[in-house]
Amino acid sequence: MKNKILIPLLILGALGAFFSFTYGGNDNGDDSRKVLVMETVMKAIKEGHYSPRDINDSFSDRVYHKILDELDYEKKFFTKQDIAQLSKYEFQIDDEINSGSIEFYDKLNGLFTKRLDDAENYYKEALQTPFNFNENDSIQLNGDKIDYAADDNDLKTRWREYMKYRVLAKYVDLKKAQDSKKSDGKTASTEKPKTDAELEAQAREDIRKNQEYYFKRLHKIKESDRFAIFINAITNSEDPHTDYFPPKDQERFDETMSGTFFGIGAQLREDAGKIKIEQIITGSPCWKQGELKAGDEIMKVAQGPAEPVDVQGYDIDDVVQLIRGKKGTEVRLTVKQVSGSTKVIPIIRGAVMLDAVFAKSAIISSKSGPIGYIYLPEFYSDFQHINGRRCSEDVAKEVIKLKAAGVKGIILDLRNNGGGSLSDVVDMAGIFVGPGPVVQVKSSDAAPMTLRDDKSELYDGPMAVMVNQNSASASEIMAAALQDYKRAVIVGTTTYGKGTVQKVIPLDEFVDPITRMRMQSGSTASSGDGSTTAANSLGALKITVQKFYRINGGSTQLKGVTPDIYLPDAYQYVDEGERHDKAALKWDEIAPANYKPVSNPVNVAELAGLSNSRVAPNPTFQLVTESAQRLKKMEEDNNYSLNLNTYEKQLDDANATNKKLEELQKKTTPLEFTNPKEDMKTIDLDSTSIAKNKEWLTNLKKDIYISETVNIVDDMTKQSMNVNSGKVAY
Numbered sequence: 001m002k003n004k005i006l007i008p009l010l011i012l013g014a015l016g017a018f019f020s021f022t023y024g025g026n027d028n029g030d031d032s033r034k035v036l037v038m039e040t041v042m043k044a045i046k047e048g049h050y051s052p053r054d055i056n057d058s059f060s061d062r063v064y065h066k067i068l069d070e071l072d073y074e075k076k077f078f079t080k081q082d083i084a085q086l087s088k089y090e091f092q093i094d095d096e097i098n099s100g101s102i103e104f105y106d107k108l109n110g111l112f113t114k115r116l117d118d119a120e121n122y123y124k125e126a127l128q129t130p131f132n133f134n135e136n137d138s139i140q141l142n143g144d145k146i147d148y149a150a151d152d153n154d155l156k157t158r159w160r161e162y163m164k165y166r167v168l169a170k171y172v173d174l175k176k177a178q179d180s181k182k183s184d185g186k187t188a189s190t191e192k193p194k195t196d197a198e199l200e201a202q203a204r205e206d207i208r209k210n211q212e213y214y215f216k217r218l219h220k221i222k223e224s225d226r227f228a229i230f231i232n233a234i235t236n237s238e239d240p241h242t243d244y245f246p247p248k249d250q251e252r253f254d255e256t257m258s259g260t261f262f263g264i265g266a267q268l269r270e271d272a273g274k275i276k277i278e279q280i281i282t283g284s285p286c287w288k289q290g291e292l293k294a295g296d297e298i299m300k301v302a303q304g305p306a307e308p309v310d311v312q313g314y315d316i317d318d319v320v321q322l323i324r325g326k327k328g329t330e331v332r333l334t335v336k337q338v339s340g341s342t343k344v345i346p347i348i349r350g351a352v353m354l355d356a357v358f359a360k361s362a363i364i365s366s367k368s369g370p371i372g373y374i375y376l377p378e379f380y381s382d383f384q385h386i387n388g389r390r391c392s393e394d395v396a397k398e399v400i401k402l403k404a405a406g407v408k409g410i411i412l413d414l415r416n417n418g419g420g421s422l423s424d425v426v427d428m429a430g431i432f433v434g435p436g437p438v439v440q441v442k443s444s445d446a447a448p449m450t451l452r453d454d455k456s457e458l459y460d461g462p463m464a465v466m467v468n469q470n471s472a473s474a475s476e477i478m479a480a481a482l483q484d485y486k487r488a489v490i491v492g493t494t495t496y497g498k499g500t501v502q503k504v505i506p507l508d509e510f511v512d513p514i515t516r517m518r519m520q521s522g523s524t525a526s527s528g529d530g531s532t533t534a535a536n537s538l539g540a541l542k543i544t545v546q547k548f549y550r551i552n553g554g555s556t557q558l559k560g561v562t563p564d565i566y567l568p569d570a571y572q573y574v575d576e577g578e579r580h581d582k583a584a585l586k587w588d589e590i591a592p593a594n595y596k597p598v599s600n601p602v603n604v605a606e607l608a609g610l611s612n613s614r615v616a617p618n619p620t621f622q623l624v625t626e627s628a629q630r631l632k633k634m635e636e637d638n639n640y641s642l643n644l645n646t647y648e649k650q651l652d653d654a655n656a657t658n659k660k661l662e663e664l665q666k667k668t669t670p671l672e673f674t675n676p677k678e679d680m681k682t683i684d685l686d687s688t689s690i691a692k693n694k695e696w697l698t699n700l701k702k703d704i705y706i707s708e709t710v711n712i713v714d715d716m717t718k719q720s721m722n723v724n725s726g727k728v729a730y
Helices: 013-018 031-048 057-072 080-089 093-099 103-126 152-183 196-220 223-238 247-258 285-289 316-323 391-404 422-433 474-484 513-520 604-615 619-636 644-666 677-683 687-701 704-717
Strands: 138-140 243-245 260-263 266-271 274-280 297-303 330-336 342-348 350-353 360-364 371-375 410-413 436-443 449-453 463-467 489-492 500-506 524-526 532-534 540-549 639-641
Touching: 031 223, 031 540, 057 080, 057 093, 057 103, 057 223, 080 103, 093 103, 103 152, 103 196, 103 223, 138 152, 152 196, 152 644, 223 243, 266 316, 285 342, 297 316, 316 330, 360 391, 360 687, 371 391, 371 704, 391 410, 391 422, 391 677, 410 704, 422 436, 422 449, 422 474, 436 474, 463 474, 463 704, 474 489, 489 604, 489 704, 604 704, 619 644, 639 644, 677 687
Parallel strands: 371 410, 410 463, 463 489
Antiparallel strands: 138 639, 243 540, 260 350, 266 274, 274 297, 297 330, 330 342, 360 371, 436 449, 436 540, 500 540, 524 532
């Protein structure tokens, strides 16, 4: 779900994401290992991918441009001279893949490493002298609209322009903050306001520190990490969802799917280079231990009685990896407490449940009576444990709570839900439609297979499903099934359009037996948690193996799910979704499954008309539309003035709509949100849980999309569909 909007003040975020992998093997520049990874990945794709592409010049061209965009979309590292050296490989990468060569990668990596050093010198030089904000120059931040720098001098000029832009933005922020502090009367009588020159100097110093930290992180990236990204440029050219996972990334993927990991249960934050405790997760190991507090600074991390590692100056991700480890093992944190004292706190690692991932519900007051609201951020399923949590079971429990509360309708919120477990979608759909087909799944070499649920429905009353452009995959299966059955009204914007199924396969399985024996007899490397991981493991591949289809025969691939009732969205015109990726698989359709829509569907046309009569004159939704148009213009242009007066005017114009929208969104709806009584025991565990719940309910009151969906469900209750309590047992 990537887009190319470059929000002002974004700190090279795309490049930072590029270097987010951790490689599990030895960082010894072993070309034979790299070739083995590449060959094994391609073998796995050839044998297992739903629709493997021909490895030809067209494929080579796609990989070439994808890796350049990933590395240098904003064109602040490579010059035209560099690209001239690389361009000869544009149509040769396919030949290298077939012959087991990594010549292009080596050339690319060498050039980028050099340019990283050059860029660091350029930014430092640019920040040494004051900037003149009275000149009529500008900067283009849309990488698609600029060419690579002509030479080193041109590249140096580009970095100076970029640093000037960053400093200008910071200078304006500092000046506004000072003016605001003065107007609010918060400036001490003895405090002398800073001059414009002093504010400019402070802005340069702040940006220097920011860039220094950023380049420090980039220099810590191992060469093998960049190779992992090169492999992903190849896999993502097959399709956007086929990804190479080095060993550590596979572990992170499993944690994301399950919502569970083994650690201590403390959320960390970075504060001026220090790693501090942001929050203690209720019920976690450190919550039970009781000594670690929010605000404590982590100084050292030790694996039990082993020598502690001084983590001052470490990246937050590195500290997290040291703290996490096997269940039942001990980690000792040396912390500087808020009081200033230093203390060693021993904590036994255990399961940490990421409760923000799990389904939860609320009861909304409305004109027709109580309405149930279920929030589902992911289709999670703990595949690693027999009794692990599954979203289908959790949603069923929430439905039972809401029915016990006598709700007149239910809203299922799938906005920004990127998908997850396919089996849980099938089970969850059955909660609302009962026995019957839910989705069709097709492998490349087999006839379509229909997945169905055989349990009785749990709830058959009025229902709405909320979606947006970031509702993908499993969310689209769910919304499509309920739409095809005419069981629920779908509310929001057109969904993402991911109609493919992936599975994760260990790459070691594709290695011939002799090579595998050599790998298994290799050395081991410490994982930092007192355990060891096979240093020679090749990792895993998340590979597209199937496409899924609606029960009406159409695919959600590319087209997504079109809502029955459309609500304006600030990102409705942004370049988002599967349909905007050139490597995405195509849309098609198959024969429909044998299914029967509900006998008493709601009148969607009437509901849409009633909704539009409320939405059209609503000032908040009008501003949302204005904001969407501005974001679209920003995506297409992204040209910013480096003249102070012009920049401030551009900024004020850009912020005007947002400020109005923020003010309107601060106003709460007349709706009241309460928790199911069954949840109060867990919520009242401690002050942190109480505060988090209060914040969640407050945010729900400010959500105009929920407010309008409640109105839609109220309208549904006036039509022929009525709540039927159904069977509570499930």
